[in-house]
Amino acid sequence: MLLLALGAAAQAQGLAKPVVTTERVRAELLAHAPEGVAPGKPVWLGLQIAHQPEWHTYWKNPGDSGLPTQLEWKLPAGLLAGEIQWPVPVKIPIGTLANYGYEGTVLLPVPLEVAPDFKPSPLAQEIDVRLKASWLVCRKECIPEEGEFAIKLPIRGSTAGHAQAFEAAFAAQPRPVITTRGEYIPNSTAQVADGALDIRVQGLPVSARGKKLEFFPETPEVIETAGAWTQEWKGAVWTARVPLSAQRSASPDVMPVVVAAGREGWRAELKVAGTWPKAAAPATVSPALEQALRNNAANTAAPAKPGIGLLAALAGALLGGLILNLMPCVFPVLAIKMVGFASHSGDMRARRVSGLAYTAGVVLSFLALGGVMLALRAAGEQLGWGFQLQSPLVIAALAALFTLIALNLSGVFGFGALLPSSVASMEMKHPISNAFLSGVLAVAIASPCTAPFMGASLGLAVTLPAVQALAVFACLGLGMALPYLAASLVPAAARWLPRPGAWMDVFRKLMAFPMFATVAWLVWVLGQQSGIDGAGALLALLVAMSLLVWTLTLRGRARVALSGIAALGLAALAWAAVPELVQPPAPSQQAARADTGWQPWSQAKVEQYVAAGQPVFVDFTAAWCVTCQYNKKTTLADRQVIDGLKRHNVALLRADWTRRDPAITAALSSLGRSGVPVYVFYKKGSPPVVLSEVLGVEEVLSVVSQL
Incomplete structure (x- = not known):
């Protein structure tokens, strides 16, 4: 488990730098402190985003779809970052x-903001500023990105090097x-009447009078963003009539x-008069579903939680773990159990000790994986169940181990021939370590998939206090x-096993061969x-x-000479091969393996289809999840x-979680899930329908018939 924990930690720690460049944007962290960092002095930070042609990101109210850029700062004590001072946006039809x-x-x-008592170390010449930012960048398609x-x-x-930009x-x-x-006017008004807002804005400068103005409400989901609205100047007062949204979610x-x-x-603050009409139930997206759009869910409203208690979660985890033995994702590691069980077929005491050691290996491994996941999530990482197999380096290490x-x-070598005699003799004196390690390996391969009853329990576990969450993982x-x-532990089981003999070899x-199959x-x-x-x-x-x-x-000498050459060759090959392991596949390869009829998932696509009245079916999957592939x-x-x-006419979207994707992790969390597979139907005006992990034809057809 140390290997998995280190791999996960390495995966979670990105190399922070001032500039992050993607195929769609160039994002850079800038600073502006013309008088240094001291109380009462102006100090500004900022994220500058340069978009490629036709791409855009979003304002604080994104309009009909999208998400505003999110900034999470890590600053020394005595420094506090304020809110984004949003520039005027543009309307994007x-x-x-x-x-x-x-x-x-x-x-x-x-x-x-620099606190009055901010006193850096006398030897300190500079302070470290760190930022984790996430943004949704869209053209016709939308891509969640972060840096x-x-x-x-x-x-x-x-x-002051970026003074001009600021x-x-x-x-x-x-x-x-x-x-x-020069006084601020708080009495611009909006009158609710006949499904629209009649707006009056006073105090606009003379230079604006007579011009056609754009209107941007800071409160989302109140007006028809693309609706037909009128405007008129009445002397120095600008008036407009703006239709209310049929799916209005706020009445400020x-x-x-x-x-x-x-x-x-x-900017004006409109005092709203009149009675708001009764708001319709949101039809485009529920609050929990909207949160799945956010790359950094930690700073948003809490996701929807599954409606189960701790005792139900513990029972579900116990039953789910039991059923996990029947899931396809466990089949490759059954050989580990069978070899260990057969080796003690004639020794009841040894079999009992082996069973206890295997159980200890499984339970402690689940606790270790759960603890690492909870710790990294507490640190702001968007991780879910199965995160260890989202790292190519961990995959490669497991493939080497299973080889x-x-x-x-198969008898090519014995560990006693490779290990020092003292270690080999220790292994012979303590064979239960093999049973313990077989439990560790079983969890490493089998845990990423979720069996029935596991999904809700894991979804709740990540929201519980650490002790209660670890109890779920232990169950x-x-x-x-x-x-x-x-x-x-049951003596009667011995009657089902053949007596020791040559058959064991x-x-x-x-x-x-199941091990080689696992490697494949x-x-x-x-x-x-x-x-x-x-x-x-x-x-x-x-x-x-x-x-x-x-x-x-x-x-003899052949061992020294050939092993030295082989070791040098392996080291050289590893030096050249490791960069290939961590690189994402080329776009052409990704396109080549795309399934006919399925589109890559994005929350913006879900919103667009549902808003248009078209039902959506989302397959949350991963290549390392054997149940998903089944x-x-x-x-x-x-x-x-x-x-x-x-x-x-169901739109088919596939959310591929093979590599770490915070947007997919947040979407799973909003559904009360923490791992894959997850299958969800979305329909306008209805809450999401989550199907079971082991998908059945009748179950899918039953939901489809109600669309």
Whole structure:
């Protein structure tokens, strides 16, 4: 488990830098402190986003779809980051909808408050500023992106190198409407009447009078963003009639708005008079579903929680762990149990000890995985169940380990021939360590998939206090180990086992092939994560490692010479191959393996289809989840299911969680789940319908018939 924990930690720690570049944007963390960092002095930070042509990100109210950019700061004690000072947005029409956002280059400035008692170390010359940012960038499609940024801000010197960019951002911010005497006017109004807002804004500058203005409410989901609205100047007062949204989700008494002429804007707070009409139930997206859009769910409203208590979660975890033994994802590791059980077929005491050791390995492994996941989530990482297999390096390490196990079972080498005599003798004196480690390996491979009753329990576990959450993980491990534990403790089980003999050697070698099958599966998983070049690099490493192991079984000078050459070759190959392992597959390879009829998932697509009245079916899946692949090849490939989905015009979206994706993690969390597989139907005006983990044809057709 140390290997898995280290792999997860390495995966979670990105290399923070001032600039993050993707195919769609260039994002840079900027600072502006012309008088240094001291109480009462102006200090500004900001994220500058330069968009590729036709791409855009979103304002604080994104409009009909989208998400505003989220900023999470990590600052030294005594420093506090304020809210984003949003520049005036532009309206971005999308068919019959409209969004509010930014194109080209935009800087989102944030004021930095320095506490009066801020006293850095006398030796400190600068402070570390770190930022974790997430944004949704859209063209016709939408891509959730994120980045981790870091800069060093001089304490006493001036940081004014980006003064021009900040001055432009300040100039683009909306100014409060004022009277001719320079007083702020709070009495601009909005009257609710006949399904619309009649708006009056006073105090706009003379330069704006007579111009056609754009209208941007800061409160989302109140007006028809792309609706037909009228405006008129009545002397110095700007008036407009704006239709209310049929899916209005707010009824504010005071409604802050921005009116703009081009990139110049003014902010007013409208006092709302009249009686709001009864708001319709949201039909486009529920609050829990909207949260799934957010890359950093930690700073948003709490996700929907499953409606079960702790005792039900513990029972569900125990039952789910028990059923996990019947799931396809456990089949590759059954050989580990069977070899250990057969080796103690004639010794009741040894079998009992082995069963207890195996149970300890399973339970402690589940606790370790759960503890690492909870710790990383508490640190702000969006991780879910099965996170260890989202790292290509962990996949490669497991493939190497299972190759060694297979070579050992097949008789190519014995661990006693490779290990120092003292270690080998210790292994012989303490064979229960093998049973313990077999439990660890079983969890490493089998845990990523979720069995029935596991999903809700795991979803609740990540929201519970640490002690209660770990109790859920412990019950999950106990349930998985229970059949083997019971068989090892019940004397009657011995009658079902053949007596020790020569068959055990044949059986041991036979069990090497499920291990090789597990390696083949792991190579395939890595191919999904890193492409054909990554899979080829891993295969080359496994061949080189096997050669090295074989040379170590030789005797005399041949062993020294050949093993030295093999070790150097393996080291050189690893140096060249590791970069291939961690690279994502080329776009052409991703397109080549796309399933006909299925589209890549994004929350924006879910919103767009549902808003248009088209039902959506989402398959939350991963290449390392064998249950997911089983469902894909059976139920989801069934002709009745395919025809039913087509007949009801269901949009098919596939959320691939093979590599870590915070947006998918947040979407799962909003559904009360923490792992895959998860299958969900979305329909306008209805809550999401979550199906069972082991998908059945009748279950899918039953839901489809109600669409």
